[in-house]
């Protein structure tokens with residue numbers, strides 16, 4: 158496969174030298190079993206590299222397991238990676254295979270490798286050097302044949318100096334380094350990426366794509382992008398959803414480009430590296446809610462305006478459709494406020510009760526405009542649906558269990 162084919166297959170946009178070079182090294186190193194360490198600031202697009210390596214290697218029919226070392230609690234990471242024996246610790250009710258056993262014959266991607274606890278680093282070094290590991294609570298040495306690709310956004314040299322990362326492991330992992338340049342050094346890619354994301358969000362939210370005036374383009378190019386492509390993607394989504402105008406000028410775009418002095422990271426990723434994906438998930442949900450509500454509002458306005466002009470609601474045709482749409486919940490069920498309300502309860506001219514219905518609706522809209530309320534409502538619904546089982550509820554909500562837990566506490570949701 159040549160470079161263009163790889164980019165197409167993995168959805169990679171951009172043509173800058175640094176990016177092409179990184180992909181090229183990934184493809185070259187793929188057929189070997191060498192360990193690869195991918196470095197690059199947060200949001201530069203590290204996650205696709207191990208997939209390219211796996212898919213271009215002889216292991217492509219084996220399993221590919223991605224592990225975010227920063228997201229697994231220190232107490233369970235050994236067991237997750239290497240498995241445990243029944244009774245190894247409280248709660249170990251049966252034997253469990255670890256990822257290194259599961260991925261035998263395949264590839265493991267260890268993301269945020271800098272977060273790996275020191276004792277786990279010892280186990281990892283052994284597996285890399287000898288293909289051997291021992292399950293937690295066992296004494297039996299097992300064998301596995303796994304290709305390891307790791308990634309980090311922290312300066313490993315610093316971590317080594319501070320005694321947080323073993324030097325021997327670093328050299329072992331770093332057999333082949335791949336570094337992904339920050340977005341600000343890939344100026345030619347910025348606008349390409351923007352256009353791609355703008356089109357994606359236009360499709361997702363079913364509206365025309367935003368375009369940039371020349372001065373807005375200029376601002377994108379000159380911005381520092383501390384959160385790199387992830388930030389560009391998030392900002393493009395925000396603008397797509399929030400701005401009414403589809404043509405975005407320089408003034409409009411500055412609102413979305415937070416100012417950073419020196420090399421500060423943007424507020425959203427400072428100490429919350431691990432929460433990043435939660436953030437974007439939540440934001441996505443909120444945008445969807447916001448966007449749906451905006452549409453509902455517009456529909457309502459239209460309905461009211463029409464009624465004022467024509468003095469009534471027609472039970473067929475466009476009004477009926479609007480009303481039906483307004484009463485439809487996301488999964489397509491009707492959610493009438495009481496059992497008597499039909500999707501099309503309105504007959505000819507406006508009686509008093511119609512005024513009341515409209516007022517009800519307005520009240521309803523006003524209430525739901527609070528994102529927090531909407532969020533609480535969604536969380537309650539999800540918890541109800543799964544009888545209070547948080548894991549499933551979190552999956553349905555598209556947030557992590559931890560975030561759900563936090564929100565339940567924050568909003569004091571009782572279930």
Ligand SMILES: Nc1ncnc2c1ncn2[C@@H]1O[C@H](COP(=O)(O)OP(=O)(O)O)[C@@H](O)[C@H]1O
Pocket residue numbers: 168169170171197198199200201202203204205350386387390
């Ligand atoms: N070259 C690219 N083309 C298209 N999307 C990209 C590119 N690089 C990164 N992305 C997108 O940007 C986001 C962040 O990338 P990711 O690989 O998660 O970054 P990180 O380096 O922090 O692991 C993801 O949504 C990813 O799909």
Ligand SMILES: [Mg+2]
Pocket residue numbers: 200203204268
């Ligand atoms: Mg990442």
